[in-house]
Amino acid sequence: MPGAGSVKPRAGLWRRGRGGTMMAGMARPATLPALLETTAARNPRGAALPxxxxxxxxxxxxxxxxxxxxxxxxxxxxxxxxxxxxxxxxxxxxxxxxxxxxxxxxxxxxxxxxxxxxxxxxxxxxxxxxxxxxxxxxxxxxxxxxxxxxxxxxxxxxxxxxxxxxxxxxxxxxxxxxxxxxxxxxxTPDADCLTFTTSGTTAGPKLVLHRQRSIATHAQDVAARIGTAAPGAAFLAAVPLCGTFGLAAAMAALAGGAAIHPMERFDAAAADALIRREGVTHLVGGDDLLLMLAEAASGRPYARFAFTGFANFHGNAERVMAASAALNLAVRGVYGSSEAQALFALQDPAGPHAAVGGGTPASAEAAFRIAEDGELLLRGPSLFDRYLGDEAATARARVEGWFRSGDLAEAQPEGGFGFLTRAGDALRLGGFLVSPEEIESFLLAQPGVTAAQVVALDGRAIAFLIPGAAYDEAALHAACERSLARFKVPARFVTLAEFPTTDGPNGRKVQRAALREMARGAR
The missing domain is CATH 3.40.50.980 (Rossmann fold)
Structure with missing residues (x-):
């Protein structure tokens, strides 16, 4: 990543217009108590929590x-x-x-x-x-x-x-x-409100401190974007509320006055029954959670959802989108972090990038730009105040008024951005910078590949696979040589029963660092 003061826009500054992001007729409460009292005054007898x-x-x-x-x-x-x-x-x-x-x-x-x-x-x-x-x-x-x-x-x-x-x-x-x-x-709007904990997959976990204003205003922006004020709106809180993915959606439900149905532990069959019984309209989850739900649904479509935000933690975007179409889940890619809050940006569900993490910011006051090295830089009212007790990390995370996300992204022609990968996960292959998801998506489309993760070792791609019944390594290698640039063809295919993962507050994530260590140990 470039040093402080050296960030230059590659795709220019992008900012949403001011129309359509705030709930019509509402003031802008800047604390959570004010937001709750506003919702209670507007919808006193509406279902809230069980x-x-x-x-x-x-x-x-x-x-x-x-x-x-x-x-x-x-x-x-x-x-x-x-x-x-x-x-x-x-x-x-x-x-x-x-x-x-x-x-x-x-x-x-x-x-x-x-x-x-x-x-x-x-x-x-x-x-x-x-x-x-x-x-x-x-x-x-x-x-x-x-x-x-x-x-x-x-x-x-x-x-x-x-x-x-x-x-x-x-x-x-x-x-x-x-x-x-x-x-x-x-x-007060500037009072410390809550801390999230970062996943710690690339460094030690940090306490991400948000003030009341950032949580309350982001909740209203997201509520307006995903329609939690609609009559009968109901949110299934299946993702842990201790993480920003679950909490940002729950706060948007509060801001809109939607019913919130918490699940202490996700169980696909119980979630399927609850969705049908309570008329759930809003959901967020990782690709693994949504595929488990789809299996429990057994092909029986739901009444049409208003919004399902998903994070492609395991490279199953195509399968998730197919399940969404079959079950009326209205899935779309979203983007966020503990620092910027989940649902910072959302894709257009009818657009060409619905399966990609990212989209346009929920807030009219938010902006993004992409640095020369491809890093996504963010600005807006949803951003955190500081890393609690770590002034040095706070300073490193900001440059010229922008938050350095540590993610690589690309601008989308229709507006917004698409997430590519974590900057530390990008592959340097044959002198080119390559997103691992580019190779992983190709591998997943091949017969006998259930899941795929790709890391780099000595400038070559190493593919870790969970094989299915039709797995044929020779045929897979031949398909890669036919369809991929030579520098992208994996030098080795390593089959595993499961990937090493870490449990984060927003879902289970693959530990690419552990895979890189495994690649080095299997030279």
């Missing part, structure tokens, strides 16, 4: 904020949310925002070694847990975190029905006890 309408959500949040105040949690404090997708997650997040406190969002798949540096860096006063969530033994996991890393914690909040108790030596405040008097709104 057991709640929007007026009920607003009332519960005011009372929970009162309980937080009584527990000594106030403006500037941080509270870690180590919770699955359940109504209490969103209620507590909104109540913390009302208190002017900051939520530190933690993936429930994290264990002690991953939690320790995050807790040490964030210094939360409390941690919210679900002791009845069978996938997580919160007491054992937190107890395994070194005491110095969790020294800031004063109490645990049990977002469950188990009552009082203790957790790793901390007193547990039951969620049911967080029902104080209605608390005044202490939020």
């Amino acid at each position: 057991g709640f309408d929007w007026a009920g959500v607003a009332g519960a949040v005011r009372r929970i904020a009162g309980g937080l105040a009584a527990a000594g949690i106030g403006p500037g404090d941080r509270v870690a949310l180590f919770l699955p997708n359940r109504p209490g997650f969103l209620l507590l997040l909104l109540a913390l925002a009302r208190r002017g406190a900051c939520a530190v969002l933690l993936n429930t798949r994290f264990r002690a070694a991953e939690l320790a540096p995050l807790l040490a860096g964030a210094q939360p006063k409390a941690i919210a847990v679900a002791r009845d969530f069978p996938a997580v033994d919160a007491d054992a996991i937190l107890g395994s975190v070194p005491p110095e890393a969790r020294a800031s914690l004063r109490l645990a909040i049990g977002v469950d029905a188990l009552g009082e108790g203790a957790l790793a030596g901390l007193p547990v405040l039951p969620f049911a006890a967080l029902r104080g008097a209605d608390e005044a709104d202490r939020s």
Whole structure:
């Protein structure tokens, strides 16, 4: 990547016009409490969370904020949310925002070694847990975190029905006890709101801090773009809310007044039944999640969706688009990150690039440009404030007012951009810079190839494959030689039962760094 001060536009500056991005007749709330109260006033009896309408959500949040105040949690404090997708997650997040406190969002798949540096860096006063969530033994996991890393914690909040108790030596405040008097709104647009955790696939995980304004305004921009204010709109929260992919969509549902149906753990059959029973219209997910849902649907189409945003984590875009057409899922590629928020950009579902991550920004105030080396640079109201406790990383991420995404992209003739790959994953082959997805998509179209990942070693492509019943390496190599430039033809094909992956807050991702290590070890 170019150094600071050397970024030049390759495709010029692109900015959306101002029409059509804000919800008609609405003011622009700049905090989450103001956004919630606006939705509750506009749609008080609309379905919100299971057991709640929007007026009920607003009332519960005011009372929970009162309980937080009584527990000594106030403006500037941080509270870690180590919770699955359940109504209490969103209620507590909104109540913390009302208190002017900051939520530190933690993936429930994290264990002690991953939690320790995050807790040490964030210094939360409390941690919210679900002791009845069978996938997580919160007491054992937190107890395994070194005491110095969790020294800031004063109490645990049990977002469950188990009552009082203790957790790793901390007193547990039951969620049911967080029902104080209605608390005044202490939020401000510039107050710290929440942190996401980066995946750490290319470097150590970082805490990405957003202020209230960025979360609230982005929610409204996305709501207007994907239609969550439409009568009967309903969002299936199947992706973890601790990550930006799930949370940005949920906040857009809140901004529009759509019903939100959280799933603690994704189960394709249960999701299929819920979609049909509740009339779900909005969904986000990775390609693996959507293909599991399609299998559970068994070819039975849904009532037409308004929006399904998908991330092509595993190179299955063509299969996802075919499933979308068969099931009425209205799938389109989207783009985002913890720093810019998910759904920063969205493709036109009827356009030629619907299967590609990227598109045009959701916000009228957002802009992008592409540097000479192909890196995507972003600007707009949805961007993060800083990496918590890491001023050097914050400075490196910005140049001349632009956020350096670390992604390679290309401008699309119709407007917007298309994501190519992470800059660190781009292949240098035969002196040319090549996106691995270009070769992977060709391999996936060949008989007997179920999944494909390509890395570079010594200037040559190495293909890792999950083979199917019809796999024939000689025939695959011949097809590559017939159809690909010579420098793109893989020097080796390595078959695996599965790819090495890492669990991130936005879905499971292939570890290309691990594949590169495997390629070096198999010389």
